[in-house]
Amino acid sequence: MMRWYLHKLAMMFGAQARRPDKREETDAARVMKKFQKTPAESLKRREIIAHEHQYPLVSNKWKYMRWFSIIVINLMFVVSFSWDIQLVEGAMTASRFFGFHMADPTSALMVTLAYKDLVLNLLIGTVTVIILWWFFGGRAFCSWACPYHLLAEWAESIHLFLAKRGWVKDHPFHRGMRVVLWVIFMVLTFVSGLTVYEYINPIGIISRALIYAPTVALIWVVFLLGFEVFFTRRAWCRYICPMGLTYGIIGTAAPVQIKYDLSLCVHEGECRAVCLVPHVLEITKLGYAQNDIDYIAPDCTRCGLCIDACPQEALSFAFRGLDKVI
Incomplete structure (x- = not known):
């Protein structure tokens, strides 16, 4: 856990994003990733992405x-x-x-x-x-x-x-x-x-x-x-x-964070396309999350563009520690 957090902190200073290794990956994340890679879930994900591209849901809230x-x-x-x-x-x-x-x-x-x-x-x-x-x-x-x-x-x-x-x-x-x-x-x-x-x-x-x-x-x-x-x-x-x-x-351990829910994500990448600092959203790539519930890296500007761009609501503002969505 600490190594993964230090990696996210290092990204703010220029380090490249990477996948977590087995020591950094939680059991919950491992199970969810395995589930998302099953043939049925892979087909479902492709169908969802195709539908989103055909009927894009745009929010500017x-x-x-x-x-x-x-x-x-x-x-x-x-x-x-x-x-x-x-x-x-x-x-x-x-x-x-x-x-x-x-x-x-x-x-x-x-x-x-x-x-x-x-x-x-x-x-x-x-x-x-x-x-x-x-x-x-x-x-x-x-x-x-x-x-x-x-x-x-x-x-x-x-x-x-x-x-x-x-x-x-x-x-x-x-x-x-x-x-x-x-x-x-x-x-x-x-x-x-x-x-x-x-x-x-x-x-x-x-x-x-x-x-x-x-x-x-x-x-x-x-x-x-x-x-x-x-x-x-x-x-x-x-x-x-x-x-x-x-x-x-200053904001490396801020109470207000953007929460990422791996179970809701279909990994289509629309959030990274609109992000000011897309390296903080590397965890939204298939296989990159450290936990089933994670928080975006410290370099995040809290602009909310990724939340607007995600129709699956896999990203949201939340108070870290209270798990309360804003």
Whole structure:
């Protein structure tokens, strides 16, 4: 069990997904896998998949809930500043909500490294944010609050439209590049005394542009989105963003998780096709699950797209330990 969990954790740092070995596989999973491979179940699975392809059942429940969440959260900053109601002060990287300090952990760490000083308010804000996103699963920030995520999701739709017609092709990078860049940003910040990452952080750039006024820095955001449309699908979120890695580490043992039920899965792969980080859904492949009931790897963004895409309801939001479906 522990080895399998460490493997899922390692995937967040760039390790390739693999099947569990016999020491990691539970008896329940072994029995279920054997049952699913019987001729009768294999035929039934093929029939279900064929029917789903002929009559696709499309749900956008979680997608539209996320879009609403991102828009509302970012509008609170805009309205608070424009109307001077002091509901939320600051921007996405550092703010105060009803007087409570909030600070993005990655940005806070870089400020500390740059100035070689630990500010109490920054520490309080960082701890507050860590507790908040630990509960929901660290990378839930990416899909439920990040303004760049929404733009990148729309850019991805354009990329997929063009790719379907053969006009563009995805050129993936190694996921371990994100870890290397995280270290590079930290080292450069410490050596230079400047928060280097913030100069190219599209999250902060978009947030400040919405709240205060657009600047020439938005050209960089447009370039990133264009790069994702024409060259690499979701490049920033998958391969570059150090904030995503930090939040992933924070949420490794989060109460809110996406639960996977092996007994309901027909392994058609629709969930992986829509996932922002498809490596976390490798367990949905036939023979890859460690248990009959398992939870998606820590790098999961809790976006819910896989839940929307699965008509068998093999995936669902749940409170881990309570086995309560949300």
